[in-house]
């Protein structure tokens with residue numbers, strides 16, 4: 140089966156523990172990912188809220204260098220796509236095509252010019268905040284009424300200019316509506332669930348989801364138990380079906396947060412998607428809906444949206 144997953148923290152976990160991407164005891168490695176063909180995976184570099192300024196930027200760069208070294212070590216069965224054309228053409232002839240992301244705008248160390256540097260290093264998606272406050276704005280653990288800071292609005296413009304897609308997962312609601320007001324292109328929520336099914340500040344309310352649909356973006360379903368409200372496939376289905384009821388047939392995708400959250404052991408890391416697919420099929424999801432959510436929606440969006448940036452020389 141095909142799989143396109145919009146968020147995992149495997150790079151951070153592998154870097155911190157000295158593991159490889161090829162084989163490791165984490166949720167995701169390239170060996171177990173052979174279950175899926177094609178398999179496209181967004182690999183995020185998580186920058187903890189404890190890091191700010193140059194410490195955040197240099198940590199991010201170190202993990203990006205680790206990612207490049209792993210790409211070289213696992214070549215040719217694995218590569219990071221820098222544009223939509225590569226994503227489309229290489230998906231079927233590699234075991235995995237990765238896309239580099241950064242989770243937490245703190246990674247630019249408060250300097251707008253570092254956005255171009257991250258783009259040059261292959262980053263194509265950036266999550267504006269984690270749960271706390273950073274230079275851009277406020278995460279979901281902060282007051283929901285606070286919006287983006289002037290720096291965050293300027294940084295958003297710079298993201299759009301270099302072609303990095305803004306990710307609103309983790310952002311508070313005030314910041315979300317500022318992203319709507321200060322961007323023109325579609326944006327995404329790589330790993331978020333429905334606040335109507337389970338009220339949690341990390342989850343999106345119906346208005347937010349409908350706005351992402353209207354803008355032509357994507358929302359990846361997270362498998363995080365705390366945000367689901369209960370770690371069960373039935374609960375995943377309820378979140379998905381809430382979003383589908385809001386017109387999300389082309390918006391809904393997967394963003395499991397593997398290696399960023401605790402999964403029930405029986406979900407078996409990346410093998411979870413095979414079991415989830417079977418479950419949804421038994422519950423009456425037809426093949427074309429499953430294919431859209433498990434692969435096509437994300438592939439269609441990113442194949443047409445990802446471009447190598449035009450950077451100043």
Ligand SMILES: [Zn+2]
Nearest residue numbers: 242309330399
């Ligand atoms: Zn996250």
